[in-house]
Amino acid sequence: MKVLLLDMTHGGQILAPLFKAQGHEVAVADVYRIAPESMLESLRSLGVDVYVGNPAPGHYDLVSMPCHCPDIFLEGCTYDQRIWYSQAVNRFMDDKRFRIEVTGVKGKTTTCYLISHILANSGRKVYLRSSRGSGPYKPEGHDVKELKSIAPPYLLDLPEGDYDVMVCEVSLGGSAKADIACITNLLEDYGIAKKTRRAEEAKKDILTDKVNIVLESEKDIWAKYGKPLTTVKSRVTVKESPKFGEPLKLVVDYNGKHDVELDGSYLGLQYVEAIDMALSVCDAMNIDSESVFRALSTFKGIPGRGEVTVRDGIRYVIERNPGISHMSVNRTLKTLDAMGCLDGALVVIDPVSKKVCDKLDRDLIEGVVDSYGVGLIVTPGDGTEPEIPAGTKLVIRMTKEGYQ
Structure with a gap:
């Protein structure tokens, strides 16, 4: 042939x-x-x-x-x-190790990290491949050993080792042979291949004959492909108004309701949907409640994903992500608006770096930023640091990078 x-x-x-x-x-x-x-x-x-x-x-x-x-x-x-x-x-896929594949428009990396953190805290030996890097995931965090693409063929390039679970972020599609497949969301069925095809056509290829976890609101989209579906339940309730840099207090319903505090070093509000999906995975794997709640309370977020700091009296939110787009900008600004933090805010965007395929749509991003009444700087992408205007109280630094 x-x-x-x-x-x-x-x-x-x-x-x-x-x-x-x-x-x-x-x-x-x-x-x-x-x-x-x-x-x-x-x-x-x-x-x-x-x-x-x-x-x-x-x-x-x-x-x-x-x-x-x-x-x-x-x-x-x-x-x-x-x-x-x-x-x-x-x-060609014949890897018999238990594997979880995760695709979707937004939230893939966050979902993979939460799943990995919970499973590692349950005593399992976990390997995580993500757009941030690949390596063993231990209870104390991700030990990144190498940077690999998350395109589907790289599922055939996973390292050897007696891992209990391989957690794999996949950009578009998957192997259709995972033990558990997750589609975080479709959100916007955006055009691909110069807009001759849609994202759904690619992402459907992750669906397996075993367990597929999708949003209830998107069940009809995926049901037509004839694979078994499990829909995500809403299990997380925010107890109090979120405050910048402070723990986010939640009530989590997993084998009973429990109070949980997410660490204040990241925008916990942006992780709620991913927690729901991770808990659906835990359900499918019969993970014990003690491990789940211990993991959620010790999770420190993902470096560069909604990371928050304060320097010289200015608040900073750091986003380093191949998925930076008008949708992710809106999500971050909506979260910060709910925290009452947008007075004196400035969005700084670094365009494409590393192996990232899609380019930023500046017009769409400008429209989103303008709707919140905050400032915007788009850097040349050459490492030049922009001058932060006097009076700025919050800098939202977004860099479009990662390995797709």
Whole structure:
């Protein structure tokens, strides 16, 4: 079979040797022209045809590509069958370790960290792959060992080890073979592949024959794919008005109602929906209540995700996230508005850095910021520090970075 793989930014170099090992004639195209020469040479040494830019025109039996990759790169190519990278991963995935895969529009990383923290506190040996990095997760936190993409093919590149649970954040889709699959939300079914497809088409590929956890409000979206669904219950109630830098007091209903205080070093209000989904995972795994509440009370948030500090009399909120967009800006400002913190506030945004695919839509972000009546600075993205105007009381620093 003649196989063409498009895109080496999101895992073509992982899939190519696997198809080659099955005896297929394989070509891979570095359509974004950013793969290092060493990677290209490694594939050539295996007998893989490598193209920098568009592939050679011709007919292929099978084409596989990321769902968000536009068809413009297939100019001059015909094929009998096309599958997305998630579906190719499904063909090769044979890792038998218990695995939780998490995708969605927003909240993927937060959900993965909460799940990992609870499971580690229940005595399980946990490995976490996320857009912040990958490595063992212990009760005291995440020991990041390496930075890897969270594109679906990287599920085939998980490290060996006798882990009880592998928790994997996935950008678009999944293997469809996880023990538990979570879709945090769809929120905005945004356009991908130059708006020729929708996010739903990619994210549905995570759905498994085992346990799928989705929002009640989105049940009808995912039900049409014929997989078993468990809907998230609302278990968390905020007891008191949140205050900047102070613990957030909650009542959490998990095998009975319990008072819980989230640490004040992060915007706990932004974590409530992720806690609900993490508790649904705990239900599916029969995690004991003591471990759950101990974990929630000791969780310190995620570095750079709603992290709060005070320096020189100015409050700071730090967001370092590949998902920075008008939606996340609105979410953060809405949270801070509920805390009465937006007087004298300034939003500072650093644009794309590291391996982040989608670019910021400045017009949409400006519209959101203007609606809250706060200031906005967008940096050049070259590391230059902006001058903070006199009288600023709160700086919301948002950097669009991470490994997708």
